[in-house]
Amino acid sequence: MGWRLTMQRAVSPPPWVVWGMVLITISLTEFAVMVTLPRLLPANTSRVWDSIVDAILLTSIISPLMWWSTVRPLQEAARLRERFVSDLIAGTERERRRIAHELHDGLGQSLTLLVSGLRSLSDLVRNDEPHRRVVDLARIAQQALSDAKQMAMGLRPSLLDDLGLANAIQRLADDVANHEKLGVSVVATTVEGHRFLDEVETAMFRICQEALQNVCKHSKASQVAITLSLAGDHLRLEVSDNGQGIESIRRSPTSGQLGLIGIRERATLLRGQLTIVSVVGQGTRLIVELPAQRQKEETARCASC
Amino acid sequence: MRVMLIDDHSLVRAGLKQLVAAQSDIVVVAEANRVDGALEMAQKSRAELVVLDLTLPGGASLPFVAVLRRETSAKVLILTMHDDPAYARAALAAGALGYVVKSCPESVLLEALQSVSRGRLFIDLDNDEQTDHLWKTLMQPSISGDTDYSGSKLSSRETEVLRMLGQGLSNLVIAERLELSPKTVATYRARIAEKVGLKTTADFVKYARDMGF
Structure with missing residues (x-):
């Protein structure tokens, strides 16, 4: 042997x-x-x-x-x-x-x-x-x-582990709204009470964090809307701002580009999809869809919250 | 009043015991540092009030609140490091009657123990603005799905039904007064029960009274 x-x-x-x-x-x-x-x-x-x-x-x-x-x-x-x-x-x-x-x-x-x-x-x-x-x-x-x-x-944030994605994103939005001159709204009604696999929740949270950072750094937006929803068997995150838009993803500033690379990488690893729609002067919409693998009911850490 | 302490930090438990020792009407009857076996201890010691930390070895103890509520008659006071209102909302929805952040002065904690033991809701997030805001969102349920996310908000119709249930009215009477079918009222009731974590009519009455309906 x-x-x-x-x-x-x-x-x-x-x-x-x-x-x-x-x-x-x-x-x-x-x-x-x-x-x-x-x-x-x-x-x-x-x-x-x-x-x-x-x-x-x-x-x-x-x-x-x-x-x-x-x-x-x-x-x-x-x-x-x-x-x-x-x-x-x-x-x-x-x-x-x-x-x-x-x-x-x-x-x-x-x-x-x-x-x-x-x-x-x-x-x-x-x-x-x-x-x-x-x-x-x-x-x-x-x-x-x-x-x-x-x-x-x-x-x-321990919120992400204890209370799930929607709560963690709400807190993230509150923090951004308190520190930047930016109005942030969150809609997550269809996701309330659902828990997803740890990787999925973490990836979505980090993607949202990265997207908000991009908005703050580059977009000159005054409003950003975050929508988290369940679309069929996919978890969908949309971050849309009313900023100046991205002229070209390739020509955007390096740091912003790096942010997008990170987002794409995370989405690809989980077999998800990333779409960016941007019109110069009319803001940017970033949409990420990931297969929504639910946590099993017994392991759900707090199903009723 | 018989109190059980569940916290993994012995210093916190020691501090609590010292605080309680000066009170003639409160006795610590059991202590635990984890959720495992805590339910049996609570039952055996016939604790009337359980002071529970939210972060214990082996993960969050939020689900344990519901277990305590189901298996014992003990009231639950959460004593935690977490000052985020989302934790408080989740804990109250799970059935806790009190929520106090650990950095609060001892006097606040004593007040919380007294309040909760009398069956009254008590919240202190060690931040007046946030505590007030939480009270408001709990008492004035939002009318529609606005952008503000909250785990346990009731619609205006649900609030109305809850208020009537709180007055001890039956589904049938409520249905007549609101000109709804009894079945619709039952649906509202189930939805409220799910959102706020209530079971029996007595729960509804008590909850509605605590909330000032």
Whole structure:
């Protein structure tokens, strides 16, 4: 009972080597076919017959070669890349969830006890000067607590895990509306009370976050409407703004483009679809549809909320 | 009053016990640091009020609120780090009668314990503006599906039915007064029950009274 570790070349060959190999294969095959052709065919066959037999021979020799040497490795590489990216995304989310939890329920909990204790103490200390100092300390502790909560929220809102996508997106919208000069509305009535697979909820949340960031950074919009709905067996998110629109997705600023790449990547990994409709001067609509895999009823963390 | 504490932070439990020790009418009869086995403890100790943290080892304890409500007669007061109104709405919808954020001063917590033990709704998110807003959305249910999302809002018709149920009227009487069929009233009732988490007529009466209907 043994096993062998196969070492593979860590560095893939440079493109010119691959290209050279492909050209040499084609040339050699064509050469071999042309050499053997006169032996295969009777003398004085027509040019058309010559060409037909030549084409068939060449294709039948080259196609398996190309399949094994090019198509399959390319597919394999694409598959590996997809798996790597989705593992990477899942790993990042797991780590963010862990740190957010530590911040919120570890550090946050201690700070909370501190705040509550200092506040109660300030009620007991009647003397002017000590009372003022205790109140100051309570305020500092309160600031530290809200910083810790804010950090945890920024990493990954616990709302997303506990109460689901609609609540998390509503909170996200509230936060954006409070910090930017932007009116944000959320409609999620058909999704209320439904829970979806963790990957689906996370992807939708991150996509919405990214889309809102794009709106804030580039669109110069005053209003943005977020609609989350169930369309058949698909979960659909629409983020539409009344901003200046994107002239061309390719020519948009690099950071915005990167945002869109991230959105497309997340949608593709879950076999979803991304549509962007934009008219210059009339705003942008970003629509993402993902297969809505529901969480099973028993595992639904809070079906009735 | 017999109180059970469920919180995974021993410091929080110790603080609570110290706070309660000074009160003559409150006794801590049981403590737990997780949901597993907590139901049996609550039943065995005949707790009348359960103070429950929302984040416990093994995940969120929101579903446990409904379990407690179903299996025991204990009232539930949520004591948590989460100050987002969505958590409070979900907890109240699941059947909790009180919701207090942990950073509140001890005096608020005492008030909450007293209030909830008397069967009165108590909410403090340690943010007056948000607490007020939550009270308003709970008491003045929205009329239509406006852009404001809320998990447990009632339509104006549902509110009307709830108000009448709260007066102890039967489906038949309500149907007559609103000129609806008894079946429609039953549907409204089921929808309200689902949205707010109520079961018996007594629940309706109590809920409507607590909400000031």
